[in-house]
Amino acid sequence: MWKRLGSLAAAILLTVTLAPSAAAAPNRDVMFVGNNWDGTVDLVDARTFTKYQRIDVVGDLEERKASMTPDQLVAMLVIRQTAGEGHDQLVDDIMVSPDGRTMYVSRPSLGDVSAFDVATGEQLWVRRVDGYRSDHMALSPDGRTLLVSATTANVVDAVDTATGSITGRFESGDFPHENQYSPDGKTIYNATIGNVVAPDDPLLDAAKGRRWLTIADAETLRVREVIDFGVGIRPFVVMPDQRTMYAQLSFHNGFIEYDLHERRRTRTVHLPLSEEAKQLRRDEYPLDSAHHGLTMNGDHSKICDAGTISDYAAILSVPALTVDRIVPTGKKPYWAATSPDGKHCFLSNSDSDDISVVSFDNPREIARIPVGDHPQRVRGYSVPADVLTS
Known part of the structure; x- marks a missing residue:
């Protein structure tokens, strides 16, 4: 009898001990939307499309401006009149820690x-990057290192996420743009777009500078390989x-398929232009972008391409690269991101201030979600429910 009572007591104790874990808040799939011109991030449920909290990421704006040197203030004004289209750029990219509790934001105008x-x-912390402007980022799979493109310094800074300290850097081409880690976390890919504020006349193309894909070792930051594309590399996807x-390229309405081993373009996909886009001059493309936003579904069988100047999302099948459907979106979709479940493409419509949600399997717009001023980047993560508020 005493043995049975002892076993019962042990079982009760084990139940009490495990209860907090068993009752832990479940994770929810959330899209983080960076509103570039008003300095906020909107959190949107990736399944129900309802909105959670809006996070102000420039509460320290006046403090940061007061601490700037004269040359940094001048740079801020230049960014406002060029890339910012008359506005300060306050949110470019967003990354979230593996535990879903910390968000990292690059703030271009604040550098x-x-x-x-x-x-x-x-x-939690703030760190100036090299040069005057911060841009695209990437987070290592273990969450310890944040890569930040330092646009005007032509380097990629590596930041310790625990302290905000810059622990290293590697050189890139001109105007480093998107960064990606390989799935195993051992390799870094950085693409550069060239000087997008240089003249757009093809005769002056050399003024755009070095438009490279730089491949670096993630542990040492040593550059392993540089591939000169000779044209700005916009958003890209490296297959597993x-x-x-x-990869999307500057001024190209579509994207290319590229063999990294053989260093050659294997296919070029041409996508349609809207009647309005057909009337645009080359120098009227937004920062040299014709299409700016490229992502794939969960099993890499579909591509979602943001037709920036033509206001659509193109869904294509892989590996055939045939177009399933051209789906109208809001105005000037400037990024595309896949939901954590791999089923939907979220596009940030920077001119209409909303998000288009497009289904991969049955290509159509299934939701349009209002957000803040000039949504630039959208990223999807699974985060604990207890960090979310309605």
């Missing part, structure tokens, strides 16, 4: 990157085999 608590919005790459 820095900052960390925030997702649940409270509290700023780390050989096939799909």
Whole structure:
């Protein structure tokens, strides 16, 4: 009898001990939308499309401006009149820690990157990057290293996510843009777009500078390989085999397939222009972008291409690269991101201030979600439910 009572007591104790874990808040799939011109990030449920909190990521704006040197203030004005189209660029890219509790934001006009608590919005640290402007980022799979493109310094800074300290850097071409880690976390891919504020006349193309794909070792930051594309590399996707790459290019309405081992373009996909887009001069393309936003579904069988100047999303099948459907979106879709479940493409419509949600399997717009001023980047993550507020 005493043995049975002892076993019962042990079982009760084990139940009590495990209860907090069993009752832990489940994760939810959330899209983080960076509103570039008003300095906020909107959190949107990736399944129900309902909105959670809006996080102000420039609560320190006046403090940061007061601490700037004269040349940094001049740079801020230049960014406002060029890439910012008359506005300060306050949110470019967003990354979220593997535990879903910390958000990292690059703030171009402030030339820095900052960390925030997702649940409270509290700023945890801030770090200026090299040069004057911060841009695209990438987070290592272990969450310890944040890569930030330092646009005007032509380097990629590596930041310790725990402290905000810059621990290293590697050189890139001109105007480093998107960064990606390989799935195993051992390789870094950085693409450069060239000087997008240089004249757009083809006769002056050399003024755009070095438009490279730089491949670096993630541990040492040593550059392994540089591939000169000779044209700005916009958003890109490297397939899991780390050989096939799909990339949008400056001024091109579509994208290319590229063999990284053989260093050659294998296919070129041409996508349609709207009647309005057909009337645009080359120098009227937004920062040299014809299409700016490229992502794939969960099993890499579909591509979602943001037709920026033509206001659509193109869904294509892989590997055939045939068009399933051209789906109208809001105005000037400037990024495309896949939901954490791999089923939907979220496009940030920067001119109409909303997000288009497009289904991969049955290509159509299934939702249009209003967000803040000039949504630039959207990223999808699975985060604990207890960091979210309605």
